[in-house]
Amino acid sequence: MAHQDCINCKTTYGIDEVVYFCKKCGDILEIKFDPNELAENAKAIEWKTIPLSVWRYRPFMPIHESTRLVTLGEGGTGLHRSERLGAELGIQNLYIKNEGENPTGSFKDRGMTVGVTKAVELGARHVICASTGNTSASLAAYAARAGIRCTVLIPSGKIAYGKLSQAMIHGAKVLQVRGNFDEALEFVFKLSEKHRDIYLLNSINPFRVEGQKSLGYEICDQLNYEAPDRIIIPVGNAGNISAVWKGLTEFYQLGLIKKLPKMTGIQAQGSAPIAQAIQTDSDQIIPVQNPETIATAIRIGAPVSWKKAINAIRESHGTAEIVTDDEILDAQKTLARIEGIFVEPASASSIAGLKKLIKKGVVANDEKVVCITTGHGLKDPDTAIKQSDEPIEVDADIGAIEAALGLKKAILAR
Incomplete structure (x- = not known):
């Protein structure tokens, strides 16, 4: 049977106990399964016949069989498979796992379908999160689907309205806190502790991580159960990289894949405490007091899941890299124009990081690499518009249009 386990002192809590931090040492929790039970579930052929989706992997999720899914x-x-971009960067086997194709346009939906399903299973009627955008959009949608109340706290400053509009239209109560994301997160922790009827669904919630681990499962499924050599992923609050690693290690332990990839995390300059810790071989992060980057989805100075992320990178013999805003924007434009995949700036950091790591000789040109892009470009259309050519206004005349396109006037045959 599954249970919740403290990542530090290993204190165990029941699967249906509402607890966000270890009551003994204060550290974060993760879901652990009985290995024999998980192995039995893996042997059943039925799950492999279900179309590719998060709930294809229901036998590996900590949700009761009788629970109705949200x-x-x-x-x-x-x-x-990105052959043109691979040739541009000098790598033979490059794949883009485009999470912008999810219902609300980001990878957050994987965690929210499991997290909100668990909330309803536990009897919650009110869910809450702090967010820089995508989490709020996703939680609001799934809360609406479940018919429960939703509150989101967002930090002051620039917010990508493509994301905020989603939270608003889905009916969430949106509060903009005069402070940064880390301060907003502290408030939702306090609210969920003080008001026990409010269920917290930030990435600190281990049930969200369980949904996000399906990303690791899917990559292996799509590569015919052959794991890539390396997975490159943007890192903000750090729940996703550790979730993907959890899914991969579970598949490996079950014998469904024969090797494990190197987990490679990418952070933006000005918001890179985990990458700094990896590059300096430190076991602690130094929080960034005032994080700033164009990649708002990863603009987090004190990531809650930093221990899990560092463990994932080190256990997999991976690495972490820091990219500038200019490098991120260049990668966003390159991916859109070479492969036709439009992603938000934070998503493009995985491409920017790959480019940098190839130049440094860290990534070999014969590696099979999967870059995860975490959110759709329409999440932040203003940034895309600012770095693109403006529309050209022309007269309603064929000659004017030809002139604007640089076409020579054709001589009409008699």
């Missing part, structure tokens, strides 16, 4: 059809996103 789902919008998440998962099953494309794994795109």
